[in-house]
Amino acid sequence: MRDEMARPPKTNAGYFFEDYRVGQVIDHAVPRTLGPGERALYHALYPARHALYSSNAFAEACGLDESPLDDLAAFHVVFGKTVPDVSLNAVANLGYAEGRWLQPVYPGTTLRSRSEVIGLKQNSNGKSGVVYVRSRGFDQQGNVVMEFCRWVMVRKRDLDAPAPETVLPELKTVLEPGDLAIPAGLDFTGYDFTLAGEPHRLGDYAVGEVIDHVDGVTIEEAEHMMATRLWQNTAKVHFDATFREDGKRLIYGGHVISMARALSFNGLANAQMIVGLNAGAHANPCFAGDTIRAWSEVLDVAETDRPGVGAIRLRLVATKDGQAAGDLRGPDGKYLPGVLLDLDYWALMPV
Amino acid sequence: MRDEMARPPKTNAGYFFEDYRVGQVIDHAVPRTLGPGERALYHALYPARHALYSSNAFAEACGLDESPLDDLAAFHVVFGKTVPDVSLNAVANLGYAEGRWLQPVYPGTTLRSRSEVIGLKQNSNGKSGVVYVRSRGFDQQGNVVMEFCRWVMVRKRDLDAPAPETVLPELKTVLEPGDLAIPAGLDFTGYDFTLAGEPHRLGDYAVGEVIDHVDGVTIEEAEHMMATRLWQNTAKVHFDATFREDGKRLIYGGHVISMARALSFNGLANAQMIVGLNAGAHANPCFAGDTIRAWSEVLDVAETDRPGVGAIRLRLVATKDGQAAGDLRGPDGKYLPGVLLDLDYWALMPV
Amino acid sequence: MRDEMARPPKTNAGYFFEDYRVGQVIDHAVPRTLGPGERALYHALYPARHALYSSNAFAEACGLDESPLDDLAAFHVVFGKTVPDVSLNAVANLGYAEGRWLQPVYPGTTLRSRSEVIGLKQNSNGKSGVVYVRSRGFDQQGNVVMEFCRWVMVRKRDLDAPAPETVLPELKTVLEPGDLAIPAGLDFTGYDFTLAGEPHRLGDYAVGEVIDHVDGVTIEEAEHMMATRLWQNTAKVHFDATFREDGKRLIYGGHVISMARALSFNGLANAQMIVGLNAGAHANPCFAGDTIRAWSEVLDVAETDRPGVGAIRLRLVATKDGQAAGDLRGPDGKYLPGVLLDLDYWALMPV
Structure with missing residues (x-):
């Protein structure tokens, strides 16, 4: 030196x-x-299919300027x-x-x-x-x-x-429906359920209902690092295999959130826009090689003052190691070892 | 539960x-x-170099609005x-x-x-x-x-x-040249062979000619999953390592098609636009770690009514495990084990 | 055949x-x-954070048309x-x-x-x-x-x-400050150091000063191949695991340059624009699995005729295997085995 x-x-x-x-x-x-590059990368890194974020034409039909x-x-x-x-x-x-x-x-x-x-x-x-x-x-x-x-x-x-x-x-432990900001102009009265991918509207979901999103994705190092860099998140632990003693790179919790949300399309294709985050816990660490699955529980439903627009409060749980849908905590009240994420959010859905 | x-x-x-x-x-x-994000990702995921899809200036010189x-x-x-x-x-x-x-x-x-x-x-x-x-x-x-x-x-x-x-x-087992749709305005009379990368025009190719595209690409899990997600193809077998008993993720056949087509630039740089797909077979499965190579056989050539524009019918074969160019089927008539893809298509090429 | x-x-x-x-x-x-797709991919492949290349608003405030x-x-x-x-x-x-x-x-x-x-x-x-x-x-x-x-x-x-x-x-072994081309309109007099991420201006750097950029990134095959394809660099050795006898894919030297430059944000956040490349050596090969780190040495500083704009000449060294910052060559004058890159460049920085 x-x-x-x-x-x-x-x-x-x-x-x-x-x-x-x-x-x-x-x-x-x-x-x-x-810009459009970040948008395309989001679709390459996650199996994202919510129509409002995939198609300008669909977003315009819902009253937005273009697909956000x-x-x-x-x-x-x-x-x-x-x-x-x-x-x-x-x-x-x-x-x-x-x-x-x-x-x-x-x-x-x-x-x-x-x-x-x-x-x-x-x-x-x-x-x-x-x-x-x-x-x-x-x-x-x-x-x-x-x-x-x-x-x-x-x-x-x-x-x-x-x-x-x-x-x-x-x-607040939970945002009230009145706390939620709904984009100006949003209108679901002409919502196209066929193009959106599922027929289920707000009234088809019951509080307490659990939805197993079925699909699984095995995670790769290159993908979580690209995602995390894209958001200019620089925490060493995500990128440097020499940082932790076990030689593993910890996956950014947000990568798990996005993966689980994208997987939830299968059963919640019409939970289009996320507008509120009530709570969230990264229950266990996630590493490359884990196969992520997701399930959701309907926690609440609410009306809004916008045409055709309702709100649904969901618990989104990401799992690994084949942890069964619906299982969250053990008898000791602690998260089960196969639970990665427990997220409580509000989304907008056609009524 | x-x-x-x-x-x-x-x-x-x-x-x-x-x-x-x-x-x-x-x-x-x-x-x-x-949009431009999907375009850039295509160039990152495949060694794509056909000039019409790489450069607005080149596409405009060929009569198109911009590079598609x-x-x-x-x-x-x-x-x-x-x-x-x-x-x-x-x-x-x-x-x-x-x-x-x-x-x-x-x-x-x-x-x-x-x-x-x-x-x-x-x-x-x-x-x-x-x-x-x-x-x-x-x-x-x-x-x-x-x-x-x-x-x-x-x-x-x-x-x-x-x-x-x-x-x-x-x-139809094969589209006739008259079935092919040629983009309005396409004109190859001012085609710049230097910028396109090779001097060979339609007349330089003979029916029966076999072209070994030489280059190989070893496939990674992260790449084929990003590509397949980008097309919003959700088949489980491509993403979930726990889905098949052997723990392997089957690579989307379209990934092999795009990889082979991109590799075919080396020898077919002027087969610019794909306009017809006559037939195709995914002969054997492809997995991460395979090294993909490609070869082509000229099956037919044809004129079109557009200035300077000809059509070439090609067999595009993707291989793995070093399967030699030109070899397709065994004595039993079945595809050889190193053949991944046998695709029959029409492309437009300057005459 | x-x-x-x-x-x-x-x-x-x-x-x-x-x-x-x-x-x-x-x-x-x-x-x-x-276009914007290549821009986004650059940010996904490298931990790039220099504000001028991240934000249109920041670039405009510095007198540019938009973020290049x-x-x-x-x-x-x-x-x-x-x-x-x-x-x-x-x-x-x-x-x-x-x-x-x-x-x-x-x-x-x-x-x-x-x-x-x-x-x-x-x-x-x-x-x-x-x-x-x-x-x-x-x-x-x-x-x-x-x-x-x-x-x-x-x-x-x-x-x-x-x-x-x-x-x-x-x-020339080194470009003189007068050789450097400074973009028309560039003006750092209103430079926002808070948004840029660090308070250090040209006067805070001394010739001879060595900066350890601290962070490390472990390299993956999928990432360096995507980057190298994006630049349409087709050299076989980067893509084909069967090309070298050891079965390794050599990483394109430019991937190491970009990774080291992005890592240098931490300590050189205000070395915004690269305007001159004096010299460069790829000292040792880089392979997937290597953890890249970087350090810089201030080689020179200079004024320019543009408002608020100075120039800093830097040696940027990329390392692997934990090679210590500041160490470059052994007693025999040869690059140490953990040195990947030795790059000598000029960047523009607010005075």
Whole structure:
């Protein structure tokens, strides 16, 4: 090693628990223009088939300007930008709440992200703490296109740093139907069920109904890394096989979310638009070679004030190792080992 | 497993042999808008280099509006949409005939598919039967952009279901040159052979000539799955490593077609546009790790009424395991084990 | 094997050393229109985050029309077109010099390439020789968008062919700041360091400073093949696992360049535009499974005549096997075995 100049380090080591303050606002770096390329890659990386996100003609018939980028693509981009400032030193991504999609992201939109620290709680071991942030994605005009809260466990740099005052944000466990933002102009009265792929409308689903989405996809390293890079999510653990002691690359939880959502087409083809994220847990880690399956449970149904448009609240569960549809937790209340994801969201569906 | 509600199943189990009727018309789901993203992915997934599909400037010099999407991309999209309704319970994809590309698919086109059942024949074992369909792809204005017939062997759900009356469609074994649709305005009189990559024009090829395309590509799981998803082809066997007993994912036959066609650039750089599909057989299965090579045989040449435009009929053979160029069948008349694909098509080439 | 017709072979065997003449100009085949799909794929294949290439809004704020394609994408396309004519029979890619990016490549540009042979020197063993070419990439209006010199060792077809007169071109070992082409309108006076991701401006970097870019990426076969195909680089050794005796596919050196450059964001986020390539060596081969890391050394800094725009000359080194940052050569003067790439380039950075 040659002698390095005495300069401050140029690389970003990320924030540690003691660096956060309640009320702190962080503007995240690297805005991103999304276009038809990201759209095509989404369809190559996931078996996505919801018609509103596949066809301009179908989207226009539903009152939109054109087919938007998948709602989860927008989520991944907004989320990805927060990683270097929020979760670079995170031990775990603990939860989500109050996620709302406020307007469709059309090709050509440039997204950037901003987070506000809304809660802090040091762990009793003194080595780490939980940071609560509300993150928002903005388009180039400054409109909020989506927002969500998440909380992560972050390590301390200096174990002797004093614990901050504990602040726990009040977060809704479930968004009410009135909280959901429905895109201007959306109209499902002329909805084409044949082109959408299934005949089932909101009234055909009953609360408590469990749907096994049947299909499985075996995951490859190249695919999850391409997806995660596409969202400019830079967490080392997803890319560097030498980072974990077991030599495995942990798959970005959002990859599992998108895969499960795409698989849910088979049974929920008409749950077109995701508009609310109530809660989510990454129950177990996912690695290349796992075969992902999915099942959903209908948690609620609701009307909206838009023509033909209803809302359905769904639990989306991703599994591996052939974990049976409908099984979620063991007798101890813990997630079963074959459960990867437990996501609670609202989608819009024709009534 | 929790008790499921008593609701009809929401997922699509696909049609079985006894569900088809001659004359039945099926509108397939999920229209798809194709754009510059799908175009770029095609070039990333296959070593495609035909200049008309690579360069707007080259395409404009040949009288087209701009560079269209690869003809086989249009085929895969139209085909992919038929899978849930035609071949979800198929045992085998038996053949193709009367495939015609009727107009170029430019970026921005939204494709949907419709199939008509044109023939049925129950197998003598009573467990399955052959379904013949003619599938058509339409753009958003309702114009047919391509059409083809295929026949598949489909399982019966109920072995006691009565056999339908046998109807065998009359299909041409080879399209005549006059059957081929040539894009409006196509003109090869100013064709730039240097930019196209080879000097050979139609007159340089002799019927019976065999061309070894030399190059080989070793196939990866991530690539064939991305390609197959991109066409929204959902057949489980391509994605789920737990589906087959041997733990292998069968590669979509169309992936082999596109790979072989792209490899055929080396020797057939000027066979620019595919306009007719006479016949095709997927002779042996292809799996990740196989190294694909290709060779072609000139089957016919023809003139057209367009300036500078000729037609060449080619046999395109994809191989694995180093099967030598020119070798197709064994003494028993069966395809050799190293033959993956035997495709008979018409392409347009400068005279 | 059936008897082949007595026709000249249709496939391209490439040029051999004795085929080149000093002054010879080769127009390379297959122009390529680049668009938003190639842009998205670049972001999926590499962890690219430089803001000017990620966001139209950011690029416009810097005085550009929109966000251009990554400079290295333009390089790879121009380079890829030269492969069938320059390096199909190359034993080694020996060096680069005088590389200049002359104008940004915006989506919609059609690129083609032309090379001029500027030097020849037969090796003393009589079996091969070094060919020096200057390659240029042109847009559809005929403007040169980039140019570079490279020299490759090429085999002779006929060992008895006479040696040509040795001509060694005079090439600059380093471009001077005045040689660099700065895009019209570029203005960094309103540069947003927060959105760009790092606060460091030109004055914060000292000549001799070494920056460890920290992050690592483990390489997959599917990714490097997709990237190399995207640039229509057809060299067999990258795609065919049966080509080398060891069954390995050699990774295109440009894949390593792009990966290292993208990794260098972490510490050099503001080294936005690559405008000059002084020199480059592919020190050791790279294969799938290698984990690539990168470090940079500041070689020089310079002012320009554009508002707020400075230039930084950097050595970019890609490594594998955990080779430490800053280590380049052993006591024998040879590159250490963990060094993959040693690249010397100029980039534009806010002052």
